[in-house]
Amino acid sequence: MELIANGTFARRAFLVGTAAAGILALPGCQALGGFSMTEAIKRLLTLSSRNAFAKLTAPGGFWDSEVARFDLPVLFTGGGAVQTLLSSGPFRQGLQKQLNLVAEKGAERAAPVVYDAVKKLSVTDAVGLIKGGPTAATSFLRAEMGPALINAMIPGLSDALSVTGDPIVRQAMAALAGVDVGQVAQAVALRADNSVWYQIGAEESAIRANPSSTNDPLLIGVLKVL
Template identity: 50%
Template sequence: MTKFTEISANSSAETVLDRRKFLAGIGAGGALLALPGCESLGGFSMVDAVRRLLYLSSERAFTRLTAPGGFWDQQVAQIGLSNMLGTRGGIVSSILTSTIFKDRLEDAFADIAVEGAERAAPIVTDAVRLIGIQNAIALINGGPTAATGFLRESMGTTLVEAMVPELGQAMRIASEPLVGELLAGLTGINISGVAQNISTTVDNAIWSEMGVEESAIRANPRATNDPLLIGVLGAGRLL
């Protein structure tokens, strides 16, 4: 085993452990969403039901997005590369001389994108816990992604704005030598611009996945084993 292979193996193991700690952390946040409400729902209100729906949707979405070898690695592996590389002629050709080389570069950017998702997760959790919901019943009775759409509209560009500086820094100090070689070779590259593009793509992926998970929960609330969601969503639309 070469020294580089040993380093890569150790780095991969550390990444898996870090992601497990991250997912455990957002899972622990579920207890914070159990807020007292009206007695007709056993001590919970419709607002609590919407928050629980949003929290579970986000938890599942982030679990899928950050899982090694999962949706993220398969679908967003090339995140930011097209915006960064453009048509830089000989420089790009010399860097991307083989499939293996390109795959390593894509993996490096996938890891940076995962950092963005991990940074966004607690922001979403806090927003779910604190956000004011004017008409919770309408959201419960809404379409398959009504609650996710409401939260995204309420948060605006919060996630993108939070991720841009961090991802720009992650690119500058990336441990993958190929990232450094790429940044050094492409004279005049706008790292902030690339970080903005990556952050926007991460943002879109987060909300898309949350919508998928919300739809799945609405379609089969019993699968959540959550009494509140089963009681509210399982009985059909509320009047």
Template identity: 45%
Template sequence: MATRENIRRRAVLMGGLALPLLALPGCTGMGGFDLSEAIRRMLTLSSQRAFASLLAEDGFYSDQLARIDLPDQMGGSRAGGIVNALLSTSAVRNRLLHVLNDAAAEGAERAAPLVADAIRSFSVADALAIVRAANGDAATQALRGQMGDALVTAMFPEIGTALRIADDPIVGQVLRATTGIDIAGLGEHVAREAANGIYAAMGREEAAIRADPQATGDPIIIGAFGLLR
């Protein structure tokens, strides 16, 4: 579970991430606004909303899109009989899931400023195509394509540290009974799934903004995603 100190730290982090949107310039271009700037503003807002949700208490665990599940070696078809026995009760399974999802949140703290920086330098090859895209997360997917594995790489050390600090006996018992994965492998699994969850949450927020750009109150976003759709 997230400690009060973690919650306070995350609140400060999210407050800092909110500043870039306020500082973005209202560039002019087609129709009196710049489409690339509108996309960056939308991505900034969607990422702020996504991280605010994921960094709340039990944020990853409570989010159906972002929740980290057990790797196959632990909870899937590749799990052995001893592991299945250890995880036979929902209480034990949920405890392990909470440890993994809390570790994902620790990694997401590191990811949040990286996403903010990537958005500020995001280069848009075909802004009009992204604005008019049929899929609601086109901008998020374009950003993901430019970032590559940057989030996984950045989050992996933080998540590994969080898993070791948690020192949960259930994790230790399950790892000792599991073949084909150790604490490093578990950390990599959580890092990759956390990155997937971050982009999924951002895409969900992007789709919501596209569906109702007026609700943002941002004239640049409204101009691009309201007038040109």
């Protein structure tokens, strides 16, 4: 890569990597040189989440993703009139696709919440996360945030479902007796929540597998040691 070939960048990556090799060999040590290992985790999560949301908020983001596409929410599998509609394969697939498209609006609301959480993140065992599995940092962030992502997405999903002109979605919601738009939005948010974290985890895994793609000397130095 051009940036890696640059002398200054290459030397910085080498020096950070050399320091990281020694630091990671020392249990409990959380810093190398002027960098903290927590900063490395934050950079890893920032890049992973930005890459994930760039894909999920693009047209067809959830639907086109192998890891983020989700099935119908449980709300639509409880029997009644909606089950008659879903007995049609084309209707079922059409509804699934449309709800995946609606989820993009939820992801737009979720993105800044995740970015803010990463900035404020407190990590007690950053070295452990660096040494962890391919999605260790994502799993840690998800546990720290709890249901925050779901709560952030519901308003955007409610708005999108309220104004949708798609006949399949409107027909399916009308067949849900006693269920309002807010409940449907929550059901979609529960599915989309998993999808968002799956996508962030996939991006983290990709960065760990090829840290040079980040052009970040700290991440390259720390992750290549592993």
